[in-house]
Amino acid sequence: MRNFIIDTDTASDDAAALVMALRQPDIAVKAITVVAGNVPLSQALQNALYTVELCAADAPVYAGCAKPLLRELETAQDVHGRDGMGDIGLPLQGREPADGHAADMLRELINANSGDITLVTLGPLTNVALALLREPEMARSVSHCYIMGGIGSGHGNVTPTAEFNIWVDPEAAKIVFESGMAMTMVGWDISWKYATFDAKQAEEIRRIGSPLAEFVIDIQATLTEFSMTENALAGFDLPDPITMAAAIDPSVAEYKDYWVDVTTGEGLARGITVVDVLGVSRKAPQMRVATSADRSAFVDMLKRSVS
Numbered sequence: 382m383r384n385f386i387i388d389t390d391t392a393s394d395d396a397a398a399l400v401m402a403l404r405q406p407d408i409a410v411k412a413i414t415v416v417a418g419n420v421p422l423s424q425a426l427q428n429a430l431y432t433v434e435l436c437a438a439d440a441p442v443y444a445g446c447a448k449p450l451l452r453e454l455e456t457a458q459d460v461h462g463r464d465g466m467g468d469i470g471l472p473l474q475g476r477e478p479a480d481g482h483a484a485d486m487l488r489e490l491i492n493a494n495s496g497d498i499t500l501v502t503l504g505p506l507t508n509v510a511l512a513l514l515r516e517p518e519m520a521r522s523v524s525h526c527y528i529m530g531g532i533g534s535g536h537g538n539v540t541p542t543a544e545f546n547i548w549v550d551p552e553a554a555k556i557v558f559e560s561g562m563a564m565t566m567v568g569w570d571i572s573w574k575y576a577t578f579d580a581k582q583a584e585e586i587r588r589i590g591s592p593l594a595e596f597v598i599d600i601q602a603t604l605t606e607f608s609m610t611e612n613a614l615a616g617f618d619l620p621d622p623i624t625m626a627a628a629i630d631p632s633v634a635e636y637k638d639y640w641v642d643v644t645t646g647e648g649l650a651r652g653i654t655v656v657d658v659l660g661v662s663r664k665a666p667q668m669r670v671a672t673s674a675d676r677s678a679f680v681d682m683l684k685r686s687v688s
C-alpha cells in the first residue's frame with residue numbers, strides 16, 4: 382500500500398481525481414486536506430465529503446485555509462459552477478469534516494509517515510505553504526509531491542501567462558517551489574493536450590453505467606460549457622485527474638528536470654511558472670516537469686476507477 386495525502390480545492394475535476402485515488406486498491410488515502418480555490422472553502426469541504434461518501438471510503442477530510450496567504454480569494458465558479466460540481470443539484474451540504482486544521486494535519490501525518498507519503502496537490506498551495514512555513518523540515522519527509530499547477534510550456538488559463546492554482550496564491554507556490562521537497566509539476570498544458578474529452582469521449586466513460594461513471598462525467602457540465610466557449614477546447618479537460626494518474630503511475634507521463642520559479646507580481650506578472658529550459662539561471666533544477674503524457678493510459682486508469 383502507498384500512503385497518499387491529497388490537498389484539493391474540490392470542484393468537478395478535483396472530484397474525479399479523488400475518485401481515482403480512493404478507488405485505487407494499492408493506495409491508502411491518509412487524508413484529504415481542503416483549501417479555498419475553485420469555490421469557497423466551505424463548499425470545497427462539502428464537495429470533498431460528498432465524494433468520499435460516494436466512494437464508500439473512510440479518508441478523513443480536514444478544513445484548511447479559506448483564502449490565500451496574502452491575497453483575497455478569487456474563485457472559479459464561472460468555470461466549475463456555483464457549487465463547483467456542475468450545479469446539477471447534488472446534495473452538497475450538511476456533512477462534517479474531521480477535527481484539526483489541514484496545515485496541522487499535513488505536518489502531523491507527514492511526520493508520522495516520514496519518507497512514506499506521496500502528497501498530491503490539486504488546488505492553490507496555501508495549506509502546503511503554511512505547513513512548510515511552520516515546519517520547513519517537513520519538506521524532507523515527503524517522498525514525492527505531485528503538483529497540478531503552472532504551465533510547463535505554453536499559455537495560461539486564468540491570464541495569458543498563468544494557470545489558476547498558482548495564480549490564486551503565487552506566494553504560497555513560491556514557498557513550496559523553494560522548499561526542497563521532491564516535486565513533479567503537471568502543468569495545465571498537459572491537461573489541454575492529453576486530458577480533453579469531447580462529447581463522444583465523455584459518453585464512452587459515462588456508458589460504463591456505474592454511479593461513479595455517471596458522477597465523474599455529469600459534474601463536468603459547467604466545465605464543458607466554459608471549456609468549449611472560453612478555452613476553445615473540444616470539450617472539458619481534466620487537469621487534476623491526469624495529475625493524479627501521474628502520481629498513481631508516473632510512467633503515464635514523460636518529464637524533464639528544470640529549475641522553475643514563480644512570479645508574485647500583479648497583472649500578467651502574477652503567478653507565472655518560469656521554467657528555465659536552457660538552464661541560463663545556472664540554478665540546480667528542483668522540479669520534474671511533465672512534458673508529455675499517454676492519453677490512452679490515463680483514460681484507461683480513469684475508466685478502471687469508475688468501473
Ligand code: RIB
Nearest residue numbers: 394395503504545546620
Ligand atoms: O488550472 C486548473 C486547476 O485549477 C485545476 O486544479 C482546477 O480544479 C482548478 O483548481
Ligand code: CA
Nearest residue numbers: 390395503504
Ligand atoms: Ca483543483
